[in-house]
Amino acid sequence: MISDISIVRLECPEPAEYYNAYITTPEISRSFGSTLQYACPTGYAWVGGVVTCSTAGSWQSEGQIEGCLVLAPGSNCASDTTCSPVVSAKCKSDVCVCPAGFSYLPDTSACTRDCKSLFNSGVQSNGVYEITPDGINSVNTLCDMENGGWTVFERRFIGNVDFMLEWDAYRQFFGSLNGDFWLGLDYLHALTVADSDIYFDFTTSANQPFYARYHNFSVADNHTLFKISMSSVYEITPEYSNIRNGGFYDHNNMYFSTPQHDNDISATNCASTRGAWWWNKCYTFGMFLKSFNFMKMYMGYNDTYVYFKETTMKVRRTK
Numbered sequence: 001m002i003s004d005i006s007i008v009r010l011e012c013p014e015p016a017e018y019y020n021a022y023i024t025t026p027e028i029s030r031s032f033g034s035t036l037q038y039a040c041p042t043g044y045a046w047v048g049g050v051v052t053c054s055t056a057g058s059w060q061s062e063g064q065i066e067g068c069l070v071l072a073p074g075s076n077c078a079s080d081t082t083c084s085p086v087v088s089a090k091c092k093s094d095v096c097v098c099p100a101g102f103s104y105l106p107d108t109s110a111c112t113r114d115c116k117s118l119f120n121s122g123v124q125s126n127g128v129y130e131i132t133p134d135g136i137n138s139v140n141t142l143c144d145m146e147n148g149g150w151t152v153f154e155r156r157f158i159g160n161v162d163f164m165l166e167w168d169a170y171r172q173f174f175g176s177l178n179g180d181f182w183l184g185l186d187y188l189h190a191l192t193v194a195d196s197d198i199y200f201d202f203t204t205s206a207n208q209p210f211y212a213r214y215h216n217f218s219v220a221d222n223h224t225l226f227k228i229s230m231s232s233v234y235e236i237t238p239e240y241s242n243i244r245n246g247g248f249y250d251h252n253n254m255y256f257s258t259p260q261h262d263n264d265i266s267a268t269n270c271a272s273t274r275g276a277w278w279w280n281k282c283y284t285f286g287m288f289l290k291s292f293n294f295m296k297m298y299m300g301y302n303d304t305y306v307y308f309k310e311t312t313m314k315v316r317r318t319k
């Protein structure tokens with residue numbers, strides 16, 4: 001008769017991989033009590049200590065494993081205070097490091113990731129700054145500091161940059177930071193992994209300001225076709241408050257489309273005539289990526305459109 005059989009692990013699984021990290025232990029044993037020593041390339045520090053195969057059958061560290069973090073100047077430290085000349089730096093594993101996902105920028109002597117972290121470091125002037133949205137790759141963009149550190153991902157007020165482009169172009173930066181530009185969908189995804197707001201800061205062709213702000217905004221990655229989501233909470237210029245379905249909110253859960261990548265929910269191909277956007281059925285908020293003279297928004301009644309001569313789109317982490 002077979003009695004209860006419980007499966008007992010006799011060793012740990014293959015060691016986990018951490019970005020940038022490599023194992024320096026000469027011979028890896030997976031039996032209980034064995035230890036692993038991870039290390040990182042120059043400029044990074046391993047935070048997680050020695051990793052041991054526990055009798056529970058899993059690799060564990062005495063501290064929390066955070067992987068390879070970017071070193072901040074300050075060499076050895078005893079507490080966060082020792083690292084404090086570098087804004088946001090922390091003392092971990094006896095060295096000063098930037099938080100996960102942040103990098104160190106010597107110009108500002110701060111650990112940074114986006115315009116908000118620069119703003120929190122004390123940078124107060126609007127301008128072009130280097131940011132690292134994914135914590136690895138850096139890119140220059142415009143920061144709106146006077147409103148609290150918004151990262152600008154689109155600006156169009158001159159009209160000399162062609163926005164009628166395809167998928168791969170929209171994934172990356174194009175244009176000029178002195179003029180019209182698009183930051184890139186991969187960066188926009190990285191910037192909105194943390195809870196964020198999106199803000200549309202426009203000027204109508206009649207020289208009137210228009211704004212709209214949507215909360216809990218995020219952009220998925222390339223595999224998910226840069227699908228957007230947001231909450232139904234939004235603020236908009238009062239005179240446009242009766243815009244159809246909340247304007248941009250009408251595009252909630254839509255995928256990004258370009259002329260040759262029709263991911264919209266229309267029987268037609270919105271992007272082929274209107275330019276790239278998170279199209280739904282070719283209407284409402286977003287007819288401005290085709291040509292500079294067609295930056296317009298459908299109001300949803302009486303075939304009314306609002307035309308814009310300047311558009312700025314930006315995002316900001318809420319925490």
Ligand SMILES: [Ca+2]
Pocket residue numbers: 262263264265266267268269270
């Ligand atoms: Ca379609």
